[in-house]
Amino acid sequence: MIQSFFNWFRELKLAYSIFNLFQYDKLKHNLPHYKRIGLDKFYFSPISSLDFKSFPAQDMASSGQIMPGLKDKKEFFDKNGFLVLDHFFSDPDIDGINAEVDKIVASGKKKFAHRHKLMFAIDESEYLMNIGKNQRLKHILDSLLGDEAILFQSINFDYGSEQATHSDSIHMTTYPLGGLIAIWIALEDIGEDQGPLHYYPGSHLLPYYLNEDYQNEGTFWQLGKKGYAAYEKMIEGKIASSGLKKVNFMAKKGDVLIWHANLFHGGNLQSNKAKTRKSMVMHYFAKHCVCYHEITQRPALIEPKRFL
Numbered sequence: 266m267i268q269s270f271f272n273w274f275r276e277l278k279l280a281y282s283i284f285n286l287f288q289y290d291k292l293k294h295n296l297p298h299y300k301r302i303g304l305d306k307f308y309f310s311p312i313s314s315l316d317f318k319s320f321p322a323q324d325m326a327s328s329g330q331i332m333p334g335l336k337d338k339k340e341f342f343d344k345n346g347f348l349v350l351d352h353f354f355s356d357p358d359i360d361g362i363n364a365e366v367d368k369i370v371a372s373g374k375k376k377f378a379h380r381h382k383l384m385f386a387i388d389e390s391e392y393l394m395n396i397g398k399n400q401r402l403k404h405i406l407d408s409l410l411g412d413e414a415i416l417f418q419s420i421n422f423d424y425g426s427e428q429a430t431h432s433d434s435i436h437m438t439t440y441p442l443g444g445l446i447a448i449w450i451a452l453e454d455i456g457e458d459q460g461p462l463h464y465y466p467g468s469h470l471l472p473y474y475l476n477e478d479y480q481n482e483g484t485f486w487q488l489g490k491k492g493y494a495a496y497e498k499m500i501e502g503k504i505a506s507s508g509l510k511k512v513n514f515m516a517k518k519g520d521v522l523i524w525h526a527n528l529f530h531g532g533n534l535q536s537n538k539a540k541t542r543k544s545m546v547m548h549y550f551a552k553h554c555v556c557y558h559e560i561t562q563r564p565a566l567i568e569p570k571r572f573l
């Protein structure tokens with residue numbers, strides 16, 4: 266009884282809005298963009314792709330400045346939706362990351378939880394934050410994204426996530442679409458039995474599949490009732506009918522994979538649990554986008570310091 270009341274309450278858009286009323290600092294980033302595009306909303310209002318239905322469809326990909334020397338990389342990325350940077354980080358860099366993560370876990374400040382994820386380690390370590398803000402990397406990300414890339418989230422993994430194939434745009438949605446970019450850093454050599462990351466080159470050119478595509482729009486008051494499994498099932502069908510080929514990222518320590526906001530990717534099953542599968546993901550929003558979470562129809566909470 267109490268549980269079903271709690272579930273019903275959580276599905277109410279009003280519940281999130283009340284919570285967000287007290288989050289002005291983390292939500293104000295959307296306000297100038299609402300004003301610029303003429304979207305009549307408060308900082309705490311629910312938001313989803315339906316709000317942009319009457320707006321011109323835009324994609325970030327072809328806009329923005331390309332830094333000198335990055336033209337080929339940008340063309341490859343636009344065509345394929347990913348880019349591999351072999352041994353981008355040195356062994357000492359990676360040893361440093363692993364040592365920082367161990368320190369955070371030992372201190373009890375954060376731990377690996379659901380799907381072997383340790384969230385926001387960058388908030389506990391200047392060293393990790395500096396890895397994400399590495400100037401050489403930032404130049405590449407800004408050029409690929411077509412805007413300044415704002416690092417807003419990190420996820421560390423000790424074992425494979427085994428997460429089903431998805432596009433990050435269902436979790437971190439933007440207007441215009443495509444205002445997100447992610448990096449995945451191999452923190453050790455990763456073999457076939459360690460649940461490598463997989464991705465589908467070219468899948469970023471498929472439509473952005475959002476709430477409307479699996480009847481999860483909800484109503485004026487309530488969020489959609491479809492579970493995340495329904496989204497995963499839809500994506501499984503889209504992949505099957507696309508004919509796209511899956512690639513496993515057989516990464517070496519220090520390699521980086523960059524992916525586009527709409528690239529289908531996920532984690533393979535880890536058949537050998539005696540081994541670890543250490544990796545780090547960082548997600549970056551484009552500075553001049555509206556950022557939100559499609560499923561819960563909430564504006565994205567972003568620490569103001571991320572924009573500095």
Ligand SMILES: O=C(O)CCC(=O)C(=O)O
Nearest residue numbers: 425426427462531532546
């Ligand atoms: O590393 C993995 O296994 C999957 C990571 C992922 O899908 C993500 O962070 O979006």
